[in-house]
Amino acid sequence: MKWSYLALTCLVFGLSAASSAAEADGAEDPGKVELLEQKCESCHSVASHGISRTGKIEKLFGPDLAGVGDRHETSWMVAYIKREQVGENGKKHTKPFKGSDEELQAIVDWLGSLKAEEADP
Numbered sequence: 550m551k552w553s554y555l556a557l558t559c560l561v562f563g564l565s566a567a568s569s570a571a572e573a574d575g576a577e578d579p580g581k582v583e584l585l586e587q588k589c590e591s592c593h594s595v596a597s598h599g600i601s602r603t604g605k606i607e608k609l610f611g612p613d614l615a616g617v618g619d620r621h622e623t624s625w626m627v628a629y630i631k632r633e634q635v636g637e638n639g640k641k642h643t644k645p646f647k648g649s650d651e652e653l654q655a656i657v658d659w660l661g662s663l664k665a666e667e668a669d670p
């Protein structure tokens with residue numbers, strides 16, 4: 550009995566230590582987490598937030614999304630990423646979105662908060 554209390558205490562303490570480490574890392578924004586979850590970073594860096602493109606095929610690369618909140622309304626981003634809207638070059642976004650509307654909204658809310666001044670400190 551006594552041992553199980555001790556084990557539980559250790560577990561709870563360990564979990565809370567792990568979650569505060571994630572917050573300190575700046576990874577707690579749900580939109581940022583979701584962007585990484587959806588592998589957007591295979592084509593897009595977000596240099597201002599420490600995200601570097603991971604893809605290998607250069608011709609598929611998209612722009613760095615730092616400052617994208619200055620370039621586009623969030624409602625435009627939703628329609629564009631869902632491929633209901635073409636981009637400035639008259640083409641649809643290359644990658645069909647596989648997540649839910651809520652997941653997309655979280656990503657776009659985060660992207661909308663990315664302003665150019667923080668991209669170029």
Ligand code: HEC
Nearest residue numbers: 587588589591592609610611612620626636638643644656
């Ligand atoms: C296969 C590569 C690829 C993936 C994966 C990808 N994108 Fe893109 N994305 C592009 C390219 C290429 C462009 C630029 C197209 C153009 O210029 O019309 C772009 C453009 C954009 C833009 C407009 C940027 C601007 O400055 O105008 C946004 C916003 C965007 N992507 C968001 C996302 C999100 C969110 C995800 C993940 C759900 C994602 N992209 C995944 C290739 C990709």
